[in-house]
Amino acid sequence: MLRFNRVLDRWLTITTAAAIIVMMVHIVVHALARSLFDAPIYGTNEIVEYWYLPIVALLGIPAGQLQKEHITVTMVVDRARSATAAVLKIFACILGALVSLAFAWFGLMKALENTAIGSTADVSAIITWPVYYLVPIVFVLLAVLYILDAVVIARTGRPDPDLDPGEPTETDWEDRTY
Template identity: 85%
Template sequence: MSTFTKVLDKWLTVTTAAAIIVMMLHIVTHALARSIFHAPLYGTNEIVEYWYLPIVALLGIPAAQLQKEHITVTMAVERAKPATAAVFTVFACILGALVSVAFAWFGLKKALENTAIGSTADVSAVITWPVYYLVPIVFVLLAVLYILDATAILRRRTEAGEEQ
């Protein structure tokens, strides 16, 4: 794992954990304020739905890629020769990068639309448009990780070919 991926993995883990802890504290404070003082915190449900949960869910995507924890089907790759398996894996990485870039593009368009209209939560004045920018950021990051994986596979194959 390169320094970039190690730092990124640490940052994603810490940020996601912090978002979960802050979300839990927010929800507990809301419940206590509602029960004890009959004064719930304004917009808690919307903040959880439109801020905390997207942060946790979206940051989990590149974190899973970094830690190799995505669901994979290895039936074809396990039975193939190492060179063929490497070609399939590089192809899958390139395809994953292209799909990620497409999601990033769509996400950026949606974020710009929501910025233009000043998007807020359903029935409250809690602003939501800034969170939409997390989608293109996460998917560009995921595309970069796919490209790094493909590059690492190609390097290993080249180094293995030079040793023989």
């Protein structure tokens, strides 16, 4: 499972970084072409708004879950016994998976609707319907990550599963001895 998390984290990071780099190059070339040659690239604003930004934003959701960087409130779990905390975390993971699957279902319905009408960006002819399929993919992936966390918590009995992608955390630095 740890290998899956590392591969997925690397893939999400590389894909997101590539989208950001391509977006920046696209914007710079557009600005230079507009300024120097008075010939801007058609639909740059729409491509950035409807393609690059959703890719970057949506892929950050499972990446945050993999790296345990989402905001969590741990008032109850921190004060509970380990077994109780594990049960509460499993419940939270199952709830997170169900909510993620609901978002995936809603996203799939919107993607199919946008495919049927051939959705485009505002008044331009740039197609946008393929990007809508990223929503169900991302949220199904997030549900899988929640389920994997719940399985690891159930197997180990520890409320904080160690499924990090190999990056040292703050506590790793504090626990080192020299």
